[in-house]
Amino acid sequence: MAFRTARNLAYFSNYIRNYSTNGPLVNVTVNEKSGFATATLQRPSVNSLNLELLTEISHTLQQLEKNKCRGLILTSASNKVFSAGLDLFELHKPNADKIKQMWSTLQEVWIKLYGSSYPTVAVVNGHAPAGGCMLALSCEYRVMLNNFIIGLNEAQIGFSAPMWLIDGMRNTIGSRQAEFALTAGTLFKTEEALKIGLVDEVAQSKEEAIEKAEKFLNKFAKIPPHARSMTKAALRGANIQALVRNKDEEVRSYVDFVTDSQFQDSLGEFIELNLKQKLSK
Numbered sequence: 001m002a003f004r005t006a007r008n009l010a011y012f013s014n015y016i017r018n019y020s021t022n023g024p025l026v027n028v029t030v031n032e033k034s035g036f037a038t039a040t041l042q043r044p045s046v047n048s049l050n051l052e053l054l055t056e057i058s059h060t061l062q063q064l065e066k067n068k069c070r071g072l073i074l075t076s077a078s079n080k081v082f083s084a085g086l087d088l089f090e091l092h093k094p095n096a097d098k099i100k101q102m103w104s105t106l107q108e109v110w111i112k113l114y115g116s117s118y119p120t121v122a123v124v125n126g127h128a129p130a131g132g133c134m135l136a137l138s139c140e141y142r143v144m145l146n147n148f149i150i151g152l153n154e155a156q157i158g159f160s161a162p163m164w165l166i167d168g169m170r171n172t173i174g175s176r177q178a179e180f181a182l183t184a185g186t187l188f189k190t191e192e193a194l195k196i197g198l199v200d201e202v203a204q205s206k207e208e209a210i211e212k213a214e215k216f217l218n219k220f221a222k223i224p225p226h227a228r229s230m231t232k233a234a235l236r237g238a239n240i241q242a243l244v245r246n247k248d249e250e251v252r253s254y255v256d257f258v259t260d261s262q263f264q265d266s267l268g269e270f271i272e273l274n275l276k277q278k279l280s281k
Ligand SMILES: CCCCCCCC/C=C\CC(=O)SCCNC(=O)CCNC(=O)[C@H](O)C(C)(C)COP(=O)(O)OP(=O)(O)OC[C@H]1O[C@@H](n2cnc3c(N)ncnc32)[C@H](O)[C@@H]1OP(=O)(O)O
Pocket: 045, 046, 048, 080, 081, 083, 084, 085, 086, 087, 088, 089, 127, 129, 130, 131, 132, 134, 153, 154, 157, 159, 160, 161, 162, 165, 250, 253, 254, 257, 274, 275, 276, 277
């Protein structure tokens, strides 16, 4: 297959190297032997998803698709936090245009990662609340390190996760568990997440997690890539199409919702109660 040839792999690796020097929030490396790419989120200190990081993730996914990536491992440069989800400070008293772009880019990231033709694994080497869990859920497989938390805690902050994310959770852990988890905004410890199927494997170190991730990706070595990706598209396509149809409407309702004073009050309370950094009065 074309993308397995040394020339294409070299082109891909060079591209990624050049790209990484321009985009310091996501570092991409390619294992020349396996052809697997590792994208490491590195926005200090907790990979909270602001417009810049989301834009870079989106560009990275686009390039991986274009260059016929053989498999992706998504992980974090922090040894404490995989991603803290949306940047809560950017959602507080926001500029409407900026959050419009932010929401639309978040949708793009989900469409590209959830709908990627290549296999994907999240090495969850730190906490993964809300948008962090979303990134992990968009991948096909999750390997998580011990003593961290993961889940969709949107209800605790004062909003509901969007339908496409609810569907992603439901497809992963089943309807009943998803209803319990989403309505309470539950954050699960690693072992609990393993029990309900929110993560697939637990590892004791990042090295072990990467090994497990590569083992998952290697399962597809003998499967024709087009057959694999067609099957993935058949399984995930309806969920993606539902968002594509409703994308602009969802952005509008998100912006209205987030700029409303009731949401702003509950976000302000959440930040004051849960984050060390406080709001400037
Ligand atoms: C139509 C309607 C649509 C509705 C929209 C649906 C949207 C669905 C998708 C996503 C939603 C979201 O992602 S909302 C974000 C939710 N995130 C959280 O609740 C995480 C909050 N943070 C934490 O729980 C913890 O910080 C942590 C577990 C991630 C890490 O804990 P730890 O103790 O290791 O670290 P600190 O708490 O000391 O934090 C370190 C540092 O980071 C800052 N921080 C943490 N989280 C965020 C964040 N989300 N945004 C911005 N900044 C964050 C924290 O303030 C500390 O800052 P300082 O070092 O400066 O003190």
